[in-house]
Amino acid sequence: MQDDRGIKHIFTFPWAYNVFQGLVGATKARRWVSERFWQARVGQKVVDIGCGPxxxxxxxxxxxxYVGFDISDExxxxxxxxxxxxxxxxxxxxVAEDYVxxxxxxxxxxxxxxxNGLLHHLDDNEALIALKLARASMAPSGRLVCLEACFLISQAPLAHWMLKQDRGKNVRTEPEWKALVAKVFEKSESYILTGLLRIPYTLIVIEAKL
Known part of the structure; x- marks a missing residue:
C-alpha cells in the first residue's frame, strides 16, 4: 500500500522524487550500500526491481x-x-505478478x-510476488540485495515518527523482514543501518542467495 494523498502525490513525478532523494541524502546512502553490499562488477548483469526513474x-x-523494472509508466x-x-x-x-x-x-x-525501497510499499502477498520475481531472475550463483525501511524494537521516537510518515505503509521490523524473505529464500542475512540519511531513519539491508 502506498500513500500518495495530499502533498505526497508530488513524488509520483520523477523530477520531484529525484530532488527529494537528493535532499535527504539517499544518493549518498545508496553509494555507500553499493560499495559494501552490491559490489557489482564489469560484465555482470543487474536486474533492478522497482527501479523508479x-x-x-x-x-x-x-x-x-542493467535491466530496470517498474510498475510506473512515468x-x-x-x-x-x-x-x-x-x-x-x-x-x-x-506488474510483478504478470512477469513472475x-x-x-x-x-x-x-x-x-x-x-531498493519497494517492499515497504507492498503488503505481504505483493512483497512475496516481488521476491519470487527476484528469485526467478537470479542466476544460480546470483545474489539479491534489498534496502528497506525498518522499525526497531527500541528506536528513537523521531526515527519511528519519520518511518510512520513514509509513503510506504508496510514498513516492517527486522524479524518481520527476515520471516518474509525466508518464505522465498533459504539463505539470507540482514544488517541494520542508521545515520546514512540526513533525516532520522532506520534502514535494513537483506542479502539472499539461492
Missing part, C-alpha cells in the same frame, strides 16, 4: 548490463529518455538483483 544506474560500474518513460543512448541499459514496465511466471529473457540470469 533509474536513480541507481550511475552508482554501478560502466560495463554492467518513471520508466523518464528512464528510457535519460539512458536512450546506452545499449547496456534497458527498462521494462509491468512469464519472465522476459532480458530479466533472466542476473548476477545481482536489487530491490
Amino acid at each position: 533509474g536513480s541507481i544506474v550511475h552508482l554501478l560500474p560502466a560495463g554492467v548490463k 518513471y520508466i518513460s523518464s528512464a528510457r529518455v535519460k539512458f536512450a543512448g546506452d545499449p547496456d541499459k534497458m527498462f521494462l514496465v509491468g 511466471d512469464h519472465l522476459p529473457a532480458q530479466m533472466q540470469g542476473a548476477d545481482l538483483v536489487l530491490i
Whole structure:
C-alpha cells in the first residue's frame, strides 16, 4: 500500500522524487550500500526491481548490463529518455505478478538483483510476488540485495515518527523482514543501518542467495 494523498502525490513525478532523494541524502546512502553490499562488477548483469526513474544506474560500474523494472509508466518513460543512448541499459514496465511466471529473457540470469525501497510499499502477498520475481531472475550463483525501511524494537521516537510518515505503509521490523524473505529464500542475512540519511531513519539491508 502506498500513500500518495495530499502533498505526497508530488513524488509520483520523477523530477520531484529525484530532488527529494537528493535532499535527504539517499544518493549518498545508496553509494555507500553499493560499495559494501552490491559490489557489482564489469560484465555482470543487474536486474533492478522497482527501479523508479533509474536513480541507481550511475552508482554501478560502466560495463554492467542493467535491466530496470517498474510498475510506473512515468518513471520508466523518464528512464528510457535519460539512458536512450546506452545499449547496456534497458527498462521494462509491468506488474510483478504478470512477469513472475512469464519472465522476459532480458530479466533472466542476473548476477545481482536489487530491490531498493519497494517492499515497504507492498503488503505481504505483493512483497512475496516481488521476491519470487527476484528469485526467478537470479542466476544460480546470483545474489539479491534489498534496502528497506525498518522499525526497531527500541528506536528513537523521531526515527519511528519519520518511518510512520513514509509513503510506504508496510514498513516492517527486522524479524518481520527476515520471516518474509525466508518464505522465498533459504539463505539470507540482514544488517541494520542508521545515520546514512540526513533525516532520522532506520534502514535494513537483506542479502539472499539461492
